[in-house]
Amino acid sequence: MxxxxxxxxxxxxxxxxxxxxxxxxxxxxxxxxxxxxxxxxxFYMPNPFVRAGLFLLTLLIVAVGDGLLSLMASAGNMIASPIWSFFLAVISYAALEAIIHSEQHFRSGVDDALELIVACQFATGFGIMLAKTQGYDGNTLRLVFSIFLFVITLLLTLRFLNRLTAAIAVASLFAAFFFAWNGVTTAGLATAPFLLMILSAVTYLTALRIGKKPELVNYKDCISMIEIVSLLVIYASGNYYIVQTLGNVLGPDKNVNKPLPLGGFFWSYTILMPLVFVFYGLKRKDAILLRIGLILIVAAVATFRNYFHLLPAETMLTIAGIFAILIAWLTIRYLATPKNGFIYTEPGEKLLLDYLRVESLITAQRVANMPSAPKHEDSRFGGGDFGGGGASESF
Amino acid sequence: MDQWYESLHSEGLLSDASYEKIKLHEKAGLFSVHWEIKTLLYIGVLLLTAGLGILVYKNIDTIGHQFVLAFIALLVIGSFSYCFKYALPYDRAKVKAPNTAFDYVLLLGTISFLTFTAYLQYQYQVFGSNYGLATFIPMVLLFLTAYYFDHLGVLSMAIANLALWMGVSVTPKELLHNYDFDSEHIIYTYLLLGILLLVLAFVSQKFDLKAHFKFSYQHYGLHVSFISLLAGYFHFYNSIFAMFWILGLAGLALIFYADAYRSRSFYFLLLVILYSYIALSSLAIRMVTQVENVGGLYLAFLYFLGSGGGLILLLINLNRKLKSE
Known part of the structure; x- marks a missing residue:
């Protein structure tokens, strides 16, 4: 396969x-x-920079090549039909197979780009097809499209081990279940969060289990992606803000910000779930779980602040900053010698961040937000205003 | 698969000592939290400095802000005395940070210092209406800090401050979002800045003065130079001078193509190639648009197909060549 x-x-x-x-x-x-x-x-596996270049160039070539073909075919009525999209997709797929078989490309940028293009072209064709059918409501159409997207990205993932298509596949699977549930039951929207919680939890646990199977070792990266997406969905399906907003957008009475039923449950879920993730991440020494948990703590704080303005933003920033530095400092002190199977750093451990020197670029972003050589008397130095811009854009 | 070193050992490819080391490591199963801690420290510094900056700004003219200012001053003094105390002696070559926290303490001190000078200017007009001086002094201090403590992040801030002093804002984001390339004045300033940075990159390497700073200088320098040359070309599109901008771009590309090839920097190779490709394509489009029927469109498509394919082959070949040498 x-x-x-x-x-x-x-x-x-x-x-x-x-x-x-x-x-x-x-x-x-x-x-x-x-x-x-x-x-x-x-394999032909270039370094990240060449990979990025090849990725961009492949996108360019396919866009131009398809444009040329469409131009030549524009005499007939062909290009408006979904068949044309499928035809282009088949060509891209043939190119993908050919480049892998003849040149042994593996994550070279060319195959990455072509896999995404194939998925997009099939999805576009199918989308046009759906748009032309009549007699179905929006929910059914979305359901059918999600299923189609799931099938196509799953097949691509199985054959090409692409992490991005793996993530899309899981996400569209969840979407399909959501729309199906919504269409079947009248109380679909109100119970959907619980359905998604259970579903994503089952997906996560399954991914954890099959991730250890030796026969699936080639899919390890893709399974990690499944873990990440399902962890995010586990959290999102119970997050107060997301549940309320989705209810507003998809529900019958639009734009009413009424409090959720079972508010206490959703609030505790919003606040506690990230901590549960971090706890189990540390306990199981699972880097994915731990990092997602840490990121979600930020999401939980942001959600809370959206509803309760206990402190002004700048005070929150200051306090959070002090806390983050303190926690980091204490951890470094605590792990000066390895404890309980944790170690601060191993010799020779390379960080991607160091390699790409991203950090230095992010830092420069902050200074640039200072008003440059002011032209008017009143716009002098924007005080501390540059700091705020940097913090929000970097993440 | 996990026990591959077993078979390697039994085949005699792995010495007993190495085998034991690996086994010990696998048995210990240590979990490293390096990434988490570094990220946390970095976020902490950003949040703290951002929060303090806004606090001062919002509370100016109230009693509370004196307290915040004192706190910022304390942060600056504390951070810098920590850095002076623990820093390894200055050297022309790369100096490693004495510990992980060091880099972040220095970052905290530097950003807080910037906030402090900005406040002094805002409240007391220390530099009067002499805005050149108001940006020049922080810039000099930033460069001194970057060189003395050997900090790439501070160096980037210094470069950005240099641009500020010259009257332009130079970061990847600003370059993309401020499309103010229409004024000749700005184009020349950008070009000057870019060339200055490239000269600094050259000097860093040539005189072995913090040679590892070359990357940052060259990174900003190349982006700024290429973008301003392209901007110049489009600004003078209809005049004869457009030619000189393209020639300048070609010259720059040739020089840094050779340099990147020598130092085997794929990043800079890619930069040079992509910017040159943009220039070449704009020339091709210019020619193709002379054709006044649908044939021109076909020609444009064919150009992109051919040139794109050629570029892919070039990149693949370069990668093979540099790897095998």
Whole structure:
């Protein structure tokens, strides 16, 4: 089912592991080179920059190529029909298969781009088809479209191990269940949060379980994506703000901000769930769970602030900043020697952030928001105004 | 798969010592929270400085703001004395931070310091209406801090402040969102800034003065130079001078293509190639639009198909070449 050479995928994992051991100093460079010789990989895998370049160029070429084809076909009425979209999708798919088979591309930017394009083109064609059908209500159409999107992205993920299509597949699966539930029961909207909670929790636990299966080892990255998406949905389906807003948008009486029934339940869910994630993340030493939990703490605070203005924003920022620094500092002190299986840092551990020097770019963003060489007397120095801009844009 | 080192060991490819080290590591199963802590520290610094800045700004002319100011001053003094105390001695080469917190303490001190000077200017007009001086002094201090403590983040802030002093705002976001390329004056200022930064990049490497700062200088310098050259070309689109801007761009591209190739920097290679491609395409479009029927459109499509494909092959070949050498 997987289009890539499985032996190379296996060897690639070994090489990556060996490299991390070398960086940490457990094995020396000669041993690393020997391991590489013994487990060769012949994929074409360029570095991230070339990958980004190839990705952009592939998008350009497909856009232009399809444009040229459409121009040539524009004489007939063909391009308005969904068939045309499917036709372009098939061409893109053929190109994708060809480039992988003949040039051994693997996450090179070219295959990443083509996989997304194929998914988009099939979805567009199907969307046009649905738009032309009559006699169905909006909910049914959305349901059918979600199912179609799920099938197409699932198939692409199974064959090409693309993490983005994996994420889209899970998301569209949840959407399909949501619309189906909404169409079947009259109280669909009111009970949908609970359905989604159960569904996403089941998905998450399933992903955790199948993630350990040795026969699915090639799908490990995709399964991690499933975990991330379902964790986010677990939280979103019980978050007070999201439930209320979705109820308003999709419900019969639009734009009424009435309090949710079972408000106490949703509020405790909103506040406590991130803490539960962090707790279990630490307990199980699960990096995904821990990080998602930390991010969701921010979401919980933001949700709370949206309803209760206990403190002005700047005071909140200051206090939160002091707390964050304090927690970090205390943790560093506490983990000066490894404790309970936790360690502050391992030698040779490389952070993506360091590699791309993103941090220095984000910092520069803050200064630039200071008013530049003011032209008017009254606009001098915007006081502390530059700090605020930076904080909100960086994340 | 997890036990691959077992087979490697039994095949004799892995020494006993390394094998034992790996086994010990696997058994310990330590979980590193490095990423989490670093992110938390960074967010903390950003939130704290942002919050304090707004606090001062909003409470100006009330009694409370004296307290906030004192707090900011304390932060600056505290952070800098910490940094002076723990910093490793200055060196022309790269100096490692003595501990993880160091970089963030310095960042906290520097940003708080900026807030403080901004306040002094706002409230007491320390620099009067001399806005050049008001941005020049923080800039000099930022550069000194960046070099003395060897901090890339502060260096980026210093570069941004340099741009501020020269009257332009230079960050990736600002470049994309402020489309004020129409004034000749701004284009020249940008170009000057870009070239200045590229010279600084060259100097850093040539005289081995914090050679690792070259990346930041060159990163900003290339973006600013290329964008201002392109802007100049479009500004003078209908005049004969447009040619000089394109020639300038071609020259810059050639120089830094060679430089990136030598230093094997894929990032800069990609930058040079993509900016040159934009220039080349604008020339091609200019020619194609001379054709006054649908044939021109076909030509444009064919150009993009051919050139895009060629560029992909070029990138793939470059990647292979640089890797194998």
């Amino acid at each position: 997987i289009v890539f050479n499985k032996e190379w995928l296996h060897n690639l994992r070994i090489q990556e592991q060996a490299q991390s051991y070398r960086d940490k100093g457990y094995i020396n460079n000669d041993e690393f080179k020997l391991a590489r010789q013994h487990y060769p990989v012949s």
